[in-house]
Amino acid sequence: MFCEKAMELVRELRRAPEGQLPAFNEDGLRQVLEEMKALYEQNQADVNEAKSAGRGDLIPTIKFRHCSLLRNRRCTVAYLYDRLLRIRALRWEYGSVLPNALGFHMSAEEMEWFNHYKKSLATYMRSLGGDEGLDITQDVKPPKSLYIEVRCLKDYGEFEVDDGTSVLLKKNSQHFLPRWKCEQLIRQGVLEHVLS
Amino acid sequence: MFVSDFRREFYELVQSQRVLLFVASDVDALCACKILQALFQCDHVQYTLIPVSGWQELETAYLEHKEQFSYFILINCGANVDLLDILQPDEDSIFFVCDTHRPVNVVNVYNDNQVPRPWGLPLYVPSLNQSEIVEQTMKRRQRREWEARRRDILFDYEQYEYYGTSSAMVIFDLAWMMSKDLNDMLWWAIVGLTDQWVHDKITQMKYVTDIGILQRHVSRHNHRNEAKENMLSVDCTRISFEYDLRLALYQHWSLHESLCNTSYTAARFKLWSVHGQKRLQEFLADMGLPLKQVKQKFQSMDVSLKENLREMIEESANKFGMKDMRVQTFSIHFGFKHKFLASDVVFATMSLMESPERDGSGTDHFIQALDSLSRSNLDKLYLGLELAKKQLQATQQTIASCLCTNLVISQGPFLYCSLMEGTPDVVLFSKPASLSLLSRHLLKSFVCSTKNRRCKLLPLVMAAPLSVEQGTVTMVGIPPETDSSDRKNFFGRAFEKAAESTSSRTLHNHFDLSVIELKAEDRSKFLDALVSLLS
Numbered sequence: 001m002f003c004e005k006a007m008e009l010v011r012e013l014r015r016a017p018e019g020q021l022p023a024f025n026e027d028g029l030r031q032v033l034e035e036m037k038a039l040y041e042q043n044q045a046d047v048n049e050a051k052s053a054g055r056g057d058l059i060p061t062i063k064f065r066h067c068s069l070l071r072n073r074r075c076t077v078a079y080l081y082d083r084l085l086r087i088r089a090l091r092w093e094y095g096s097v098l099p100n101a102l103g104f105h106m107s108a109e110e111m112e113w114f115n116h117y118k119k120s121l122a123t124y125m126r127s128l129g130g131d132e133g134l135d136i137t138q139d140v141k142p143p144k145s146l147y148i149e150v151r152c153l154k155d156y157g158e159f160e161v162d163d164g165t166s167v168l169l170k171k172n173s174q175h176f177l178p179r180w181k182c183e184q185l186i187r188q189g190v191l192e193h194v195l196s
Numbered sequence: 197m198f199v200s201d202f203r204r205e206f207y208e209l210v211q212s213q214r215v216l217l218f219v220a221s222d223v224d225a226l227c228a229c230k231i232l233q234a235l236f237q238c239d240h241v242q243y244t245l246i247p248v249s250g251w252q253e254l255e256t257a258y259l260e261h262k263e264q265f266s267y268f269i270l271i272n273c274g275a276n277v278d279l280l281d282i283l284q285p286d287e288d289s290i291f292f293v294c295d296t297h298r299p300v301n302v303v304n305v306y307n308d309n310q311v312p313r314p315w316g317l318p319l320y321v322p323s324l325n326q327s328e329i330v331e332q333t334m335k336r337r338q339r340r341e342w343e344a345r346r347r348d349i350l351f352d353y354e355q356y357e358y359y360g361t362s363s364a365m366v367i368f369d370l371a372w373m374m375s376k377d378l379n380d381m382l383w384w385a386i387v388g389l390t391d392q393w394v395h396d397k398i399t400q401m402k403y404v405t406d407i408g409i410l411q412r413h414v415s416r417h418n419h420r421n422e423a424k425e426n427m428l429s430v431d432c433t434r435i436s437f438e439y440d441l442r443l444a445l446y447q448h449w450s451l452h453e454s455l456c457n458t459s460y461t462a463a464r465f466k467l468w469s470v471h472g473q474k475r476l477q478e479f480l481a482d483m484g485l486p487l488k489q490v491k492q493k494f495q496s497m498d499v500s501l502k503e504n505l506r507e508m509i510e511e512s513a514n515k516f517g518m519k520d521m522r523v524q525t526f527s528i529h530f531g532f533k534h535k536f537l538a539s540d541v542v543f544a545t546m547s548l549m550e551s552p553e554r555d556g557s558g559t560d561h562f563i564q565a566l567d568s569l570s571r572s573n574l575d576k577l578y579l580g581l582e583l584a585k586k587q588l589q590a591t592q593q594t595i596a597s598c599l600c601t602n603l604v605i606s607q608g609p610f611l612y613c614s615l616m617e618g619t620p621d622v623v624l625f626s627k628p629a630s631l632s633l634l635s636r637h638l639l640k641s642f643v644c645s646t647k648n649r650r651c652k653l654l655p656l657v658m659a660a661p662l663s664v665e666q667g668t669v670t671m672v673g674i675p676p677e678t679d680s681s682d683r684k685n686f687f688g689r690a691f692e693k694a695a696e697s698t699s700s701r702t703l704h705n706h707f708d709l710s711v712i713e714l715k716a717e718d719r720s721k722f723l724d725a726l727v728s729l730l731s
Contacts, residue, residue, distance in 0.1 A: 146240060147237070147240050147242065149233070149237065151563065158264075161214075161242070165214065165264055165265075166264055167244055167264060168260055168261055168264060170246075170260070171559070172247070172559035172560060172562070172563050173244060173245060173246050173559075174244070174245040174563075175242075175243070175244045175245070176233075176236060176237060176241070176242050176243045176244075177242060178242075194567075195572065
């Protein structure tokens, strides 16, 4: 049946949990586009024939193929758009440097889009807050305290603190550090926020 | 030097700095650490917390971190040995030591620059002059006499090891002086004090005095329950004074199990013998408690039986020769379900910290035990209670087997007992606190079981296998059990001297000097040296 491949693309994205980006399904997309091309060509031929030979009985078939084409287009656009939304969320989640594994899951165009988005966001952030700009990706929820207690889950090594000195992060040591310095490491899984 | 004004000479100095906390691995240190953490979090003092379990770990951790910090706080470690000698610090490092181990090493006291110590307990220190000043003015013979006298005084001073006020109470005092004390911190101070009592580290007199001090704080924080109109919600923490039974964990266990596994009752009833078991049955029958009720979970016991339980047990216990069945302590309540006595929490935390599971390193257990003291981690506390039950049962079973097979032998000036490799649960006793607890209970039971009057006054040395691959044993020395004992322990110095004279391969790694590690092959010559030293 027509549009099966396109539905599969949409289902694939639906199955992936929130926030995860599955690999770019180049193959599937190519098959959908081929199907669309085939349908279009058939339609083209039939329209010509209907016009010239006056075959009115071909019109329902043409209409049917046209609907399939529209449906394919809708599915592929949904697929691509949803991926872009996920990629945008990645910027907020991971910062401007993505882990390598995620980079492989994106196509070249998506990568380019991501770089453009990064640039826009950076320009916007620089325009806020006076001279230095304001990093709005930090503290997405209002923080409860300036400093938080963190516990080190694995050996990380030296970590520099604001006044130039550094802290040695060893497994199972606990530290009381400013919140903004720890957020990045918490996301990476090196530190764990201790609630008491 | 001693710090007399904690606030000015300690807290205000560290308030604007980043500090490094070294915390020893016992429950009192954990409680002191939690109070200090709460204070630091309140004042936004950046700190780093490193758990240490012995001198070597302390040294390694210090070497790793010394570039990054200049203020160091040591809790329950570092008072009784020359700190500057071990750590070799730079000129501008400052150490604050809050330690219950006594006697305080004289170098630590007299060093003016680097080792302040926060508590105001007056300590008898014999007057010693700096030898440089003396050198120019004395003749050689007089100088030799003076040196000999100094050595004698120092020897007397350092001969006995004992413990001072709980660190948790000292730090709570600091919090109170700054008016930043809370009910939670008070509870941790109570647990710290109870830990000292559970391990017999302080005399009964001191315990009662300290309970009096804490009771004033408890009534100050928890008086709102009296007034009917201003009552707190049930979920809030409430601490109350209790004159409760000294049966371990009895409210989270069954009464029968608790009676069998508390060292006080097990020793007095002599529960390792058949005769003792019968006496226990008589005791229960005397109070009119049916066996079926007593053996089920305490919370499911008949309410009518639980009503006057404490008074009933105290009365019957008096008849059976146990005068101190009840002890002054505190309990904490939150919600309808959760009620804990201070000793329950001590046992639970100790079991978490010394559990023998190999899935984590020592610091994992420390972190787990530290977490269990917070109110939001009740599941860890309950886990600790289960582990504590197993620990207590294993302790009593080991004691029973030691006494029945006569493993406790008199070596002359002391008693000696050694646990063999294949003994069940022997892995639970390789850590110092568990082994010390086992030894103390064993000594108590032995004193009750033996008829030899001289043996009752002897101290005990106990050995348990530590690591099979390296062939080491842990050895612990316990002072003798007398009624008016002041809990002074001379085994620290004795072990050192014996090891020196026989050049045995020992490791004096623990902060308690009376616990050492020894190579199994050197055991017999070490013991011989100890015998000749002490007789």
